[in-house]
Amino acid sequence: MYRSRRRIDIRKVVSLLKSWYSFIIVVALFTTVYVILPAIIHSNPNVNEWIESIKYELIASIYGDPLTKTDAYIMSTYYYPNSKSLGINAIGMVLLMNRNTMRDMRRYQMKLVAFDGNNRSVSVIPKLLEESYSNCPYINMVATTNVLPGMTRLEIHDGSTKMEVEYNFQIPFKMARSTAPAPVIICLAPQFVAEQWQLFVAHAHIARHFGGHLHLYITSMIDSYFDLVQEYERLGYVTIDFWMRLKFANASADSVEPNLYSELRNQAGAQSDCLLQYKEAASFITFVDVDDIFIPRGYSSYFDEFSALYTNHAGILTFQYTKREMMFYNKPSINDMNIEEIFGHTWFVNEEDYGKVMAKPDNLNSMWVHQSWNIPNDKHFITRSNYLIHFQKPVDADGTDPVPYRMSNFELLDNMQLNISVLTPIQQDLRRTLNSTTIQAIAERLPKKVYYFSIIYRCYYEKFYKKPKKDSCPNGEKCLIPQRSDMNCIHSDADFKSGPEMFPITYHYHINPRWNRTTGCQP
Numbered sequence: 001m002y003r004s005r006r007r008i009d010i011r012k013v014v015s016l017l018k019s020w021y022s023f024i025i026v027v028a029l030f031t032t033v034y035v036i037l038p039a040i041i042h043s044n045p046n047v048n049e050w051i052e053s054i055k056y057e058l059i060a061s062i063y064g065d066p067l068t069k070t071d072a073y074i075m076s077t078y079y080y081p082n083s084k085s086l087g088i089n090a091i092g093m094v095l096l097m098n099r100n101t102m103r104d105m106r107r108y109q110m111k112l113v114a115f116d117g118n119n120r121s122v123s124v125i126p127k128l129l130e131e132s133y134s135n136c137p138y139i140n141m142v143a144t145t146n147v148l149p150g151m152t153r154l155e156i157h158d159g160s161t162k163m164e165v166e167y168n169f170q171i172p173f174k175m176a177r178s179t180a181p182a183p184v185i186i187c188l189a190p191q192f193v194a195e196q197w198q199l200f201v202a203h204a205h206i207a208r209h210f211g212g213h214l215h216l217y218i219t220s221m222i223d224s225y226f227d228l229v230q231e232y233e234r235l236g237y238v239t240i241d242f243w244m245r246l247k248f249a250n251a252s253a254d255s256v257e258p259n260l261y262s263e264l265r266n267q268a269g270a271q272s273d274c275l276l277q278y279k280e281a282a283s284f285i286t287f288v289d290v291d292d293i294f295i296p297r298g299y300s301s302y303f304d305e306f307s308a309l310y311t312n313h314a315g316i317l318t319f320q321y322t323k324r325e326m327m328f329y330n331k332p333s334i335n336d337m338n339i340e341e342i343f344g345h346t347w348f349v350n351e352e353d354y355g356k357v358m359a360k361p362d363n364l365n366s367m368w369v370h371q372s373w374n375i376p377n378d379k380h381f382i383t384r385s386n387y388l389i390h391f392q393k394p395v396d397a398d399g400t401d402p403v404p405y406r407m408s409n410f411e412l413l414d415n416m417q418l419n420i421s422v423l424t425p426i427q428q429d430l431r432r433t434l435n436s437t438t439i440q441a442i443a444e445r446l447p448k449k450v451y452y453f454s455i456i457y458r459c460y461y462e463k464f465y466k467k468p469k470k471d472s473c474p475n476g477e478k479c480l481i482p483q484r485s486d487m488n489c490i491h492s493d494a495d496f497k498s499g500p501e502m503f504p505i506t507y508h509y510h511i512n513p514r515w516n517r518t519t520g521c522q523p
Helices: 010-019 021-043 045-063 197-209 223-234 263-277 302-312 339-343 420-434 437-443 452-465
Strands: 070-083 087-098 111-116 121-124 127-131 138-146 151-157 184-191 212-218 220-222 238-242 284-288 292-294 318-325 347-349 353-359 380-390 410-412 489-498 505-518
Touching: 070 263, 087 151, 087 263, 138 263, 184 197, 184 263, 184 302, 197 212, 197 223, 197 292, 197 339, 197 420, 212 223, 212 263, 220 223, 223 238, 223 437, 223 489, 238 505, 263 284, 284 292, 284 302, 302 380, 318 347, 339 420, 353 380, 420 437
Parallel strands: 070 505, 184 212, 184 284, 212 238, 318 380
Antiparallel strands: 070 087, 087 138, 111 121, 111 151, 127 138, 220 489, 284 353, 292 380, 318 353, 347 410, 489 505
16 A cells, blocks of 8 residues: 655745745844844853954944043052962952043053063053943953063053153052951951941951951041951951042143042942952952841851852852841940840841842952952852841931931841850850950940931932932042041041053052041041
8 A cells, every 4th residue: 555645845835935034034133133142142251252342343443442531540459479360470450440541441451561570571461350330430440460470560651652761650569368367258348437336346246256357448437446446456357458538649630530430439449459359368258348247047157158159059150148137226335235136136127138249259350349240140149048137227226316218117027037046155255355455445435326327328318329320420429527526537548649641541559558547537
């Protein structure tokens, strides 16, 4: 028995394809552009970089990319004889650069010349990473490159012509840290007109108990609070560091003021600096504010919890913990502080806030405020296994709320209760510290109520929280800070220097950082 077979009419198929030709092309293009290419780009940063390069070259060929004369500030520079992530004889430099220098600052050809002790030199063009979000003219940039063994001098040259020797200026640099006080470094955002010592004390004792060490940047701080922090540094709880209010020693007539036109007082620069400092020394690093406090859940240390995250999420480079606001009362006396009372209740705001990052320091080379924009989305993971405790608006002990607007809606959330047995040894550590006669002498001078906090918070609220604007430049500049003769401050200060005028960028920097006691307290 024979089975009949249907013959395929090739001519009909061709005719059908011709009639559907336009539709097939559109579907193929749509699938390629919106399905295939995004999947490739998402999983391969090199492809993304290649496409960005093509886009840049295309736009530049049509509109051009002229260079504009601007200024930049070299915040810090570190040298690594051997880095796991940067390679041998590497340098990492944190800069505040003007985005208006050219269309894409990541493509700026910055020319560095490194010398060794025998006056041998090498010229390099570093890779530039940008970490910014708002439309501020000044943006945080990190430059990385490799130079030569035993670097003793680092210079910068004009973009087109090598400067004469007598006009070269040497970039101050430091050796990156080779050891850390603890396996986990907690980088705290720069403090300015800081007065809430209660948050620092709570944070310091929590961090030490769970194997962390605070690295605190200070621009300005109430003098008694600063004395307290210095004593905690002597006891090994914290390392304090300078964060400058920037000055151009020789500003040109068209120089853009750096403090007014940088995002959030260049907090991203401080976090990038902290990362570069501890890149080869710490096992893990976190980037938080002094009012963001982390307590492990289900683990006895930061190290154990962070290690478990990396074990359970192979291929992830950075983790982000969201924030949960918790009620906090400022005690007027340090002797009344009680860790079990502060963290043992369950009054929380029942919503999550934009979190902060934890990472292995060799997994990234730059940082923004809440994350690094140079980490692919599929390598960044928001964990729900724990959260940061956020003491955003502490209340004075007499019940006075220093922020009577933008109120937080607290609820009793019993499922977020911490085990008191975890907090007891931390309270015991606090009591031991308070037995110090030095601490007790400082305690008598600590402010009993907040003054500057409510002023700064209101200014921030009115300037950008109340009516967020995409094209704004959020920072604390132009806040009206009423001065008081009984509240004096410690400021970070330095000798500010300017390099020779160059095109397109003139570079500024500082040397000899120091603490300066002043009457009154300015940001």
